[in-house]
Amino acid sequence: MAPKVSVELIERQASELQDIPVSRERGAELALEVDNFNRDVFEAARDRDFNDEPTGFLKVLLSRRHHERTT
Amino acid sequence: MIEADEITGMTLCDVAEAIRSRRISSTEVVEACLDRIEAFDSKINSFILVEREDVLRAAESADDDLARGVVRGPLHGVPLAHKDLYYRKGRVSTCGSKIMRDYVQNVTSSVLARLEAAGALYLGGLHMSEFAAGATGHNEHYGNCHNPWNTAHITGGSSSGSGAAVVSRFVFGAMGTDTGGSVRDPASACGVVGLRPTYGRISRFGTLPRSWSHDTMGPLTRTVRDCALMTSTIAGEDPNDPTCPDIPVPDYAAAMDAGIRGLKIGVPTNYFYDDVSEDISETLAESLKVIERQGARIMEVRSPDLVPHNRLMETISKCECVTVHAEWMRKRPQDYGKQVYNRIDAGLHIPATRYLEALSLRGRYLAEFMDAVFEEVDVLHTPVIPKSVPTIEEASYHGNEAFQQISALMTNLTRPISYLGLPALSVPCGFSKNGLPIGFQLVGRPFGEADLFAVADAYQNATDWHTASPDL
Numbered sequence: 001m002a003p004k005v006s007v008e009l010i011e012r013q014a015s016e017l018q019d020i021p022v023s024r025e026r027g028a029e030l031a032l033e034v035d036n037f038n039r040d041v042f043e044a045a046r047d048r049d050f051n052d053e054p055t056g057f058l059k060v061l062l063s064r065r066h067h068e069r070t071t
Numbered sequence: 072m073i074e075a076d077e078i079t080g081m082t083l084c085d086v087a088e089a090i091r092s093r094r095i096s097s098t099e100v101v102e103a104c105l106d107r108i109e110a111f112d113s114k115i116n117s118f119i120l121v122e123r124e125d126v127l128r129a130a131e132s133a134d135d136d137l138a139r140g141v142v143r144g145p146l147h148g149v150p151l152a153h154k155d156l157y158y159r160k161g162r163v164s165t166c167g168s169k170i171m172r173d174y175v176q177n178v179t180s181s182v183l184a185r186l187e188a189a190g191a192l193y194l195g196g197l198h199m200s201e202f203a204a205g206a207t208g209h210n211e212h213y214g215n216c217h218n219p220w221n222t223a224h225i226t227g228g229s230s231s232g233s234g235a236a237v238v239s240r241f242v243f244g245a246m247g248t249d250t251g252g253s254v255r256d257p258a259s260a261c262g263v264v265g266l267r268p269t270y271g272r273i274s275r276f277g278t279l280p281r282s283w284s285h286d287t288m289g290p291l292t293r294t295v296r297d298c299a300l301m302t303s304t305i306a307g308e309d310p311n312d313p314t315c316p317d318i319p320v321p322d323y324a325a326a327m328d329a330g331i332r333g334l335k336i337g338v339p340t341n342y343f344y345d346d347v348s349e350d351i352s353e354t355l356a357e358s359l360k361v362i363e364r365q366g367a368r369i370m371e372v373r374s375p376d377l378v379p380h381n382r383l384m385e386t387i388s389k390c391e392c393v394t395v396h397a398e399w400m401r402k403r404p405q406d407y408g409k410q411v412y413n414r415i416d417a418g419l420h421i422p423a424t425r426y427l428e429a430l431s432l433r434g435r436y437l438a439e440f441m442d443a444v445f446e447e448v449d450v451l452h453t454p455v456i457p458k459s460v461p462t463i464e465e466a467s468y469h470g471n472e473a474f475q476q477i478s479a480l481m482t483n484l485t486r487p488i489s490y491l492g493l494p495a496l497s498v499p500c501g502f503s504k505n506g507l508p509i510g511f512q513l514v515g516r517p518f519g520e521a522d523l524f525a526v527a528d529a530y531q532n533a534t535d536w537h538t539a540s541p542d543l
Contacts, residue, residue, distance in 0.1 A: 010420055018419045020400050026413075029471045034420045037389070040382040041421075045428040047435065054427065056434025058314070061270065061492050064441045066519030068321055 005035035075103040080540070083149065083243035083297035090148040093137060097130040097148025097192070104150050104194060108241045111543040114222055116214050117235035119155045119165055121195040126150055129192045145300060147190030153246040154230045155196030156203060156279040157183050166279045167199040167229075169212045169406045170399055180277025181312065182246060182288050185305045197245055198232030201411045203281040204392060205229050206256055206481035207466040211408035215463055218260060219541040220507055225466045227260035227456070227481060229253040229281075233291045234261035239543060244292040244301050250281040251388060252455075252485030254289040258497035259455035259510030262539060264298045264527065265291040267485075269518045270492035271316055273302070274309035280395055282388040284430065285489045294537055295498070295527040299323035302520060318518055326521035327528040332366030334526065337448030342377045343484055347457040354501040354509045355454055358530065362452070365529040372447045375439050377487035383429040383436075384490035390426040393418030410468045414478070437491050441516070450522050451514040454484055455497050460507035488514055496523040499536045508536075 007027045014022045022030060073095055081089065089095045105123055112118055133148035156166045158176035165172050183193070198216040200208060208216040208231030216231035218224040219239045226235045230247025234257030237245050247254040249267035258265025266289040273288040280286060290301035303324075308317040338359065344352065363369050392415045393400070400419075404412065444451055458480060466477045488495045494517070497510040513523045531537050 005420075013420050018397070020397070020404070020416070020419060022416075026416075029413075030417055030420060033417045033471070033475075037382065037386050037417065037421050038425055040379065041386050041425040041429050044379040044383060044432060045425075048428060048432060049435065052431045052435055054430040054433070056431065057437060057492065058271075058434075060434045060437045060441070061517045062316060062318075064438070064445075064517055065269075065318065066516035066522065068326070068521065 005031050005038060007031045010034065073099070075106055078103040079107050079240040081243070082294050083292055084294070084300055086243055087146055087149050090137070091142060097133040098127065100148065101126055101130040101150050101192065101194070104241060111239060112241065114543065115217050115219055115235050115239055117198050117216055117232040117239060117241060118152065119167070119196045119198055119213055119232070122193065126192050126194045133190065133192065142190070144189030144304070146186065146304060148192065149190065149243055150192045150194040151186065151244050151246070152194040152197050152236055152242045153183070154199045154233050154248060156199060156248065157246060158277040159183060159193070164196065164279070166203070167201045167210055167213060170403055178277045181274035181309050182305045183277070189304045194242055197236055200229035200231060201408050202396070203229040203248060203250065203253060203279060204411045204414050206252060206478055208257065209410060209463070209467065211410070217463070218460065218507065219543060220262065223462050224460050224507055225260065225463050227256035227460070230257050230291065234258055234263055234265070237261070237263045237291050237293060238541060240540060244290055244297055247289055247291050248278060248281070249287045249289050249489070250285045251384060251489050252482045254291060255455050255485050255495060255497040255510070255512060256481050258291050259499070260460045260508060262499040262508030262510070262536070263291050263293055264295055264499070264537065265289060265497040266298050266302060266520065267489070267495045268302065268306065268520060269494040271314045272494065272518060272520065273306050274312040274315050276309055276311035280391070282391040284387050284391060285384065295524055295531050296327065298496070299327065299524045321521045323521055323524050326525045329525065330366060331362070331525050331529045334367045334450065334522065335448040336362055336367045336369050336526065337372035337444060337451045338369060339451060339453055340371050340373050342374060343453040346483070347454050348459065348503070350503050351454055351457065351509050354503070355452070355511050358500040358511050359452060361533050362526060362530055365533060367526065367529075370448055372444055372451065374444050374451070375436070380436055380487035380490045381483060383432060384486045386421060386425060386429045389415055389418035390421055391418070410474065413471065413474070433490065440491055445516050449515075450526050453512045453514065455510045455512045456481060457484060459503040459505045484512065493517060494520045494523060496527055498527045498530060500530070500534070501536060
């Protein structure tokens, strides 16, 4: 299970890493939103194989492309 | 003498043929469009800018060429208008924003260059959600775009003006862009045809990025034949966009002429109908009967669970979008609409590891989807928007949670297809209880647009939903 994202983390990241400060109210909304994304991808990533990488997508897209009907 | 309403009511294919054969001049066509925009667009707000003088001069030039026997291409003299994020060298593309309101571009998009080479004229820049970051057609800087079927309702977005202008008969076709559903949603909500092509089928060069990994350029038109004509004009390899490979563009007209006998159409037994209202479900069932009567075989098919795909797509999209905007968000946060700023700022806080995990799963998930769906059927048939098109007020920003629900309503059935990079076509097929259009979505194999056009064309040959026109 992914760890929980806190408002404090969002606030610190916003000011210390991104230089785009957030209000306390927006920080709370973002903590919830980011926590959901983080958890969902964290869980999905359990499906990853050691060799999965971003260019694998284009490889599949091209290799499995449609071939025109011959009839 | 052809009446102005008759001109603007023509399809793209028909008006192009009428100009080419000199039954009507390009100038007459442009004037008819401009008059209609002048008369009715104040209610719809589909244009950000109409380039009246420029397009009239271009029409005169097109007519002069024809008089000398010069035909520039299949779209000779036909006025089109496009989502205002297709760059033109030396001109402003606002991208629906305050920030780029005066920003002069130094390149011309490959799509516009190819349309111009085919003879098309540029009539104006169309309304869009600010920075293409919105699924409803709201815009704090240029006003909201109104659905021509009922102006209290949204058009869908982010190619809001493209859907609204085409169904309003202001232009014969319009380019939009589709990252998570931004062509398919307005096409469905406005009652026109809209293509999200395979990722890499049409060059992205010279357009505002929203999410590089998902961005596609797609036409919105009244008929499938029109959509195929625009697609064949702009598709194909482009050295300026290395994601566009050298894969030949098929003869879409021949594919449509071949019919759909024996083609296997899949109806999903999971995910896509989980939250669909009864009237939309019934309308889609009717559309399947029509397609079956045209000779296709209708089969049930089970896709992998697409909930993760939806979330992974959104994760990538937010991270890439905020990368484009971070510097402006530091310097000019006050110049973003709240709805747009709050749609993208989560990307600042998602770890890079999650972003790369989401990207690295894409190939695996595409292969799984291909095995589960396209080993069984040729084309998948699904809803586009699961419920009736909401009103502008319902879809306005009423806090983060409500906003996310509206966003989910508009994109849950389109985003997973974007994540997979597959082509998808939205086709009008009726009206819901509230009088707003309904569309179905056809999804195909990578670079399989020809099959989508064939199925949708067969459907339009047997129905007349695509000829319906709102009473402006």
